Amino acid sequence: MRTPRNLTPYVVAELQARESARNRDYAGAKAQAAAAAALALESGDQSGWWNMIYLKAECLRDEGSISECLEVARSLAESPLSLDHPLLAARAYTLLAVAQQGLGRLPDAVSAAAAAANLVAGNAEYVYLHVEAQRALIAALAESRRLDEAWDQCLLLEGLLTELVNEDTAGKAYWVIGNVAFLSGRLTDGGRYHDMAAESLSPSKDVDLWARFNRASAVMRLEAELTDPATLRCIERAELATEVVGGSNRDLLEMSFARAHWHFLTGDMATAINMLRPLCTESGILATQTAGEASFLLGKALLANGENDEGLQRLEDAAALFDDAAASERSAQVRAFAAGVNQGTTDAV
Template structure:
C-alpha cells in the first residue's frame, strides 16, 4: 500500500519516470502477495505514466495486456478503464480503426450505468476523438450528442470542460463554426490554469488547432496560441507536446501568409515524425507542402504532399488522404495547363 501511494504521488507531481518505477515495484509486491487486483491497478498506473510522458507504444503494449486480463473481465468499470487507455494509445500511434474499436468496447461496457458515468464520459471522448481523426465526422457528431446528454450538474467542472472541448472540436470539423466556438468557450469557463496548467496548455493548443483547421486566423485564435505557448513553457511538456505546439504556430503563419516562417517551423518537424501520431505528421506535411508550393518550390512540395497522403493512408484517415490527393491533382492540372499540355 505504501509503494502504491508513493507511485500515485509521483504521478500527481508529473514525475512519470519515478511513478512508473514505483508502480512496477508495487505491482511486484502485489504478485508476491497473490493480489491480482492490486497488481492490475499498478500496471494500469504504469501505462498511464507512459502515456503522460509520451511513450505511446509502450503504453499501448501494457494497455493491450490489461484489456485481455481476467481482472478486466471481472467488472465493467475495470474493462472500460483498460479499453479507454488502449484506445487513446492506439489513436496516438495513428491506428485509428483499432482505436475506434477499443473505445466502442469501453462505451458498451459502461453505457447506461449511472455509477460509472465518468467512465462513460471518458469512453465517449476517446471514441469521438478516434472517429473524428479518422474522418468519420457524422458518426463523431452523433456520439457528441450522446456525450452532451451525460453532462448533468452532477459532473465536475474539469470533466465537463474536457467534454465540451471534444464536442467543440467536432463542431469545428463539421463546419459548425459558431457551435465550435460556443463549446470551446464553455470549456474555457470550466477549465482553469490554476488547477491544471498542463491541461490548460493542451486545451488552448487543441482549440487553436481546430480553429485553424476551420480557417479562422483571427484574434481569438492567436490568443489561444499565445496562452498555449505560455502554459507549455511553464509546465515544460513532452517532446510530442512541443512538436504539436510548433505545428500549430506553423499553421498560423501559413494561414496569415507568412510562408517563410511557416516553412522554417514546419520543415524541421519531418525529422521527428516518429514522435508524432501518423495523422498529426500528415497534417504537418500537408501544410508544409502547400506553403512550399505557394513559394514556387514545386518539385519538393509535390514530394511532401505525396508523403502527407501516404501518412493519412497509414492512419486510416481516408477522407484526409482524399483531400490531399485532390489538392495534388488540382495543382498538377494547373501546371499542365500553364505548360500548354
C-alpha cells in the same frame, strides 16, 4: 477478489507512485508503481496489482512513450481481472484507444473506445467512465474524418453531462465536442463549446491540461482557417503553459505545428516553411495522422512559395501518411488537392 488485511508497504508504494505521477516524475512513478504492483501480488491483491499497472500505463502515455503504453493497456484489457469486471475492462479499453490513436491506428482506436463505451453505457454509477470512453471514441472518429458519426456521438456525450458530473469532466467533454464542431464547419458551435470548456477547466488546478486544451483549441481554429484574436490567444496561452510545465517532445512539436499553421494562414510562408521542414524530419514522434497534416501544410506552403517540385512531393508524403493511419477521406482530399495543382484548379483544403 481477495483483499488482504495488511497492505501497509503496498499503500506506501502506491502513495509514492501517485505523488510522483502528479509531479510529472514519470520515471519515478513507473518504478514505484511496479514496486507497488509486486507488493500487491505478494499479498494476493489482484485489484491493487491492476491499478498500479494501469498507473504505469498512464505514465507511459503522459511521457509520450505511446507504443509501450499500448502494450501495457492491451495486456490489462486482456487480463482475467478485466474479463471478470466490466469497470476495469472499460478503463483499459479507453486507454488502449488513446494509445492506438496516438500511433495512428485509427480503426483500432474506434473499436477499442466503442467497446469501452458499450461496457458502461446505461449505468449511472459508471457515468464518468462512459464520458471518458465517449471522448476517446469521438476523438478517433474525428481524426478519421468520420465527422457525421463523431457528431452523433457528441450528442450522446452531451446528454451524459448532468449535474452529477464535475466541472473538470464536463470541460474535457465540451472540448472534444467543440473539436468536432470546428471540423464539421459548425464554427459558431465550435467556439461556444470551447468557451464552455475554458470556463470549466482551470489553469490553477492543472496547468498541463490547460496547455493541452489551448493547443487543441488553437489547432481546431486554425483548421477552420480562423486567424482572429481568439485563435492567437489560444496559441499564446498554450505556449506559455507548455513552457511552465515543460512538455514531451510530442507536445513541443505539436505546439510548433500550431504556430507554423498560424504563419501559413497569415501569409508568412517563409517562416512556416522554416518551422515545418525540421518538424517533418521528426514526424516519427507525432501520431501518424498529425505527421500527415504537417506534411500537407508544408506542401501547401512550398507551393505558395513557388517551390512546386518539393511541394508536390510533400503532398505525396502526406497522402501516404494518411493511408497508413487509415484516414482514407483525408488522403483522398490530399490527392484531389495535388491533382488540382497539376491542373491549375486547386482550392484550399
